[in-house]
Amino acid sequence: MIVASFVFLILVTLNVSETFALKYANFTRDKYQIQFQYPSDWVVEEKANRLKDGSEIDISNKKIGTGEIAIHYYNDLLKSFNTTNFDHLFSDLYKERSTDNFRYQYRTVEPPSFLNVDGQKTGSFVIIFKQKAEVNPIGVEVQYWITFVGNTGYVVEFLSTPENFSTSENVEIRDRFIKSINFIGLNNTTDANGRISSVAKLQNN
Numbered sequence: 001m002i003v004a005s006f007v008f009l010i011l012v013t014l015n016v017s018e019t020f021a022l023k024y025a026n027f028t029r030d031k032y033q034i035q036f037q038y039p040s041d042w043v044v045e046e047k048a049n050r051l052k053d054g055s056e057i058d059i060s061n062k063k064i065g066t067g068e069i070a071i072h073y074y075n076d077l078l079k080s081f082n083t084t085n086f087d088h089l090f091s092d093l094y095k096e097r098s099t100d101n102f103r104y105q106y107r108t109v110e111p112p113s114f115l116n117v118d119g120q121k122t123g124s125f126v127i128i129f130k131q132k133a134e135v136n137p138i139g140v141e142v143q144y145w146i147t148f149v150g151n152t153g154y155v156v157e158f159l160s161t162p163e164n165f166s167t168s169e170n171v172e173i174r175d176r177f178i179k180s181i182n183f184i185g186l187n188n189t190t191d192a193n194g195r196i197s198s199v200a201k202l203q204n205n
Helices: 002-019 077-081 086-098 168-180
Strands: 024-029 034-039 043-046 057-060 068-074 104-117 120-131 140-149 152-160 187-190 196-199
Touching: 024 057, 034 068, 034 168, 068 077, 077 152, 086 104, 086 120, 086 140, 104 140, 152 168
Parallel strands: 120 187
Antiparallel strands: 024 034, 043 057, 057 068, 068 152, 104 120, 120 140, 140 152, 187 196
16 A cells, blocks of 8 residues: 555656646747747737837746746847947946946846857846835846847847746746747857858758
């Protein structure tokens, strides 16, 4: 009876784990030249008007503070940033997003580092910011990924409260999302010195 009960307990545990396992959906948008995977129970919203502020793509589960992915797409680096130099822009963006100002107080959690996303040099860092004027300000923790692909660029953010940022579920979602990204069509690689060189790559849609 003891062995049977133990086996039954293992089976129940496995079934519970499978029940709560995250499921993912695929997203492809030629307009933004990107593919990725996201939790299938999250909601994807796209900017209806390019003249409006905010991200082009926003993915969240609608529970405030638990997790949100925002994707900003720039189809002309010179027009948007006045530069195509990745290292300069990444350095400037980090300084801008990590330096206190009259509205926000910032703290760096993970300093700038580099990785490859779909073969592209990508800069990343993690910060926490709070409003200064609030009596009990709610902190927001954000991980940024910045990538150039030819003359286009992406600034991707994962946002949540500091209490939820490092939950096992959010860690899995971030890892799955960033590893699943494909930049569609003709890719250009950004080398270690921030220079762009053209490389043709055919993606499977």
